[in-house]
Amino acid sequence: MPLPQTEQPGRLQAELMSRGVRMTRQRRTILSVVETAQQHLDASQLLRKARRIDPEIDRVTVYRTLKLLKRHGLVDELDLMHLQGEKHFYERRPQRDHLHMACLRCGKILEFESNLFDRLKGQIQRECQFHILVTRMEIGGYCSQCRATGPA
Amino acid sequence: MPLPQTEQPGRLQAELMSRGVRMTRQRRTILSVVETAQQHLDASQLLRKARRIDPEIDRVTVYRTLKLLKRHGLVDELDLMHLQGEKHFYERRPQRDHLHMACLRCGKILEFESNLFDRLKGQIQRECQFHILVTRMEIGGYCSQCRATGPA
DNA sequence: TTAAGTGCAAATATTTTGCTGTCAC
DNA sequence: GTGACAGCAAAATATTTGCACTTAA
Numbered sequence: 001m002p003l004p005q006t007e008q009p010g011r012l013q014a015e016l017m018s019r020g021v022r023m024t025r026q027r028r029t030i031l032s033v034v035e036t037a038q039q040h041l042d043a044s045q046l047l048r049k050a051r052r053i054d055p056e057i058d059r060v061t062v063y064r065t066l067k068l069l070k071r072h073g074l075v076d077e078l079d080l081m082h083l084q085g086e087k088h089f090y091e092r093r094p095q096r097d098h099l100h101m102a103c104l105r106c107g108k109i110l111e112f113e114s115n116l117f118d119r120l121k122g123q124i125q126r127e128c129q130f131h132i133l134v135t136r137m138e139i140g141g142y143c144s145q146c147r148a149t150g151p152a
Numbered sequence: 153m154p155l156p157q158t159e160q161p162g163r164l165q166a167e168l169m170s171r172g173v174r175m176t177r178q179r180r181t182i183l184s185v186v187e188t189a190q191q192h193l194d195a196s197q198l199l200r201k202a203r204r205i206d207p208e209i210d211r212v213t214v215y216r217t218l219k220l221l222k223r224h225g226l227v228d229e230l231d232l233m234h235l236q237g238e239k240h241f242y243e244r245r246p247q248r249d250h251l252h253m254a255c256l257r258c259g260k261i262l263e264f265e266s267n268l269f270d271r272l273k274g275q276i277q278r279e280c281q282f283h284i285l286v287t288r289m290e291i292g293g294y295c296s297q298c299r300a301t302g303p304a
Numbered sequence: 305t306t307a308a309g310t311g312c313a314a315a316t317a318t319t320t321t322g323c324t325g326t327c328a329c
Numbered sequence: 330g331t332g333a334c335a336g337c338a339a340a341a342t343a344t345t346t347g348c349a350c351t352t353a354a
Binding site: 305306307308309310311312313314315316317318319320321322323324325326327328329 | 333337342343350353354
């Protein structure tokens with residue numbers, strides 16, 4: 001992911017174990033792939049990378065592990081404006097939330113942190129009495145390079 | 153949708169025709185369903201409602217019409233935090249954007265307009281040089297009633 | 305030891321595509 | 330009249346489930 005990751009390897013594994021989750025060889029492999037990913041990956045890409053480490057890993061195990069991570073709030077699920085169909089993408093939950101911009105022309109994904117975003121969440125918690133557990137903000141449009149070239 | 157709709161019937165149809173889009177009996181039916189919907193509907197619900205008006209309408213035509221409306225920026229597609237699986241939900245694009253809160257306990261969907269939200273979009277356009285065409289902000293958590301009752 | 309996890313196969317759900325006939329303009 | 334659209338069937342894609350075997354704790 002573009003934003004700097006201050007992530008120690010093994011952190012996900014430690015986190016899950018501290019919550020009493022059973023640690024298997026397959027899970028360790030998948031967690032390491034999630035942790036070291038440099039972009040947003042979908043289940044199939046995750047499976048492919050996991051199989052480079054352990055060729056026996058099954059696709060279903062990837063789905064089940066992702067569900068586990070979501071349930072524990074350790075990864076966030078993204079749709080990236082359905083730019084690539086109905087795939088879901090995953091990223092480690094960051095310390096500070098960010099939003100995603102998807103360029104509808106070139107497909108680039110940009111991330112952005114903002115005080116206004118943080119304040120908006122605060123406003124929602126306060127004014128709507130809504131207890132926020134997950135946020136997903138995705139924006140579709142044209143990135144600076146593509147808007148310069150004019151509409152497609 | 154909870155927020156007040158200042159929508160004239162036939163507006164979608166007029167909008168499309170003014171853009172030179174061919175108007176068929178099926179499209180008119182589907183547009184009227186989209187316009188009069190009181191909640192966010194997915195493709196199957198839309199089909200069911202359309203068939204009450206014209207039982208001959210095909211599911212594929214619903215999908216194609218939705219794609220047409222999305223392409224013209226007349227409806228927005230929502231995932232509602234995948235609370236109901238991978239369905240997509242649709243709503244007429246509002247004059248002012250709002251965000252969606254999905255209660256992970258009771259499944260209620262709330263909408264919220266906010267100046268901070270508007271300002272955040274302005275900030276993105278300015279600071280990221282990103283030309284915004286669509287926004288989708290969805291928040292998962294517990295609504296005021298459900299948080300009062302404690303976690304599930 | 306045993307409850308939880310894995311792999312395999314099959315099922316499910318949603319959306320898209322190819323093709324032929326039909327209709328809006 | 331003709332190019333865009335509708336309906337039908339089939340395909341494609343993504344994800345989930347049932348069940349017997351395996352393994353972490």
